[in-house]
Amino acid sequence: MNTVENKDFLEALNRIFKAILQKPVLKSSIRSVLANIEPDNAPQLVRTLLWEDSSLMMAFLDATPSIMNACIKALDEVLVQIEKFPPEFRRQLTNSLMEEIDQETLNRAKDNLKKIVDELAPIFSAGLSDGANTSADSIGGENNE
Numbered sequence: 001m002n003t004v005e006n007k008d009f010l011e012a013l014n015r016i017f018k019a020i021l022q023k024p025v026l027k028s029s030i031r032s033v034l035a036n037i038e039p040d041n042a043p044q045l046v047r048t049l050l051w052e053d054s055s056l057m058m059a060f061l062d063a064t065p066s067i068m069n070a071c072i073k074a075l076d077e078v079l080v081q082i083e084k085f086p087p088e089f090r091r092q093l094t095n096s097l098m099e100e101i102d103q104e105t106l107n108r109a110k111d112n113l114k115k116i117v118d119e120l121a122p123i124f125s126a127g128l129s130d131g132a133n134t135s136a137d138s139i140g141g142e143n144n145e
Contacts, residue, residue, distance in 0.1 A: 010070060039102065
């Protein structure tokens with residue numbers, strides 16, 4: 001009997017990237033794509049993904065917990081790996097990155113996130129077992145407790 005296994009997307013993506021990393025031409029193509037990302041096009045992409053097809057939007061909403069958990073695990077692993085770099089390198093890298101980040105949009109996103117966190121804080125608090133600070137004041141390092 002021939003059955004097709006439903007492979008995990010992230011596991012498949014990992015296998016694809018392992019193969020790509022062995023091919024200089026493909027790595028060069030990825031570098032080219034990454035060098036030509038135009039952030040101003042991101043809002044329209046989000047609107048297209050969310051509103052052009054309601055069934056796709058619902059699929060994204062249904063997948064949100066898995067997407068968030070994957071992002072949280074990825075962020076945790078990035079932080080574990082970054083911690084292995086020397087502190088001075090981390091400081092220089094962070095300074096360099098912050099110089100290129102759109103501070104105005106970052107602040108607006110922080111304010112928008114604060115509104116949502118304030119509204120949903122009771123739900124987040126119920127889901128956190130360690131009593132982590134879920135108030136919006138903790139976003140961005142501000143803590144007015």
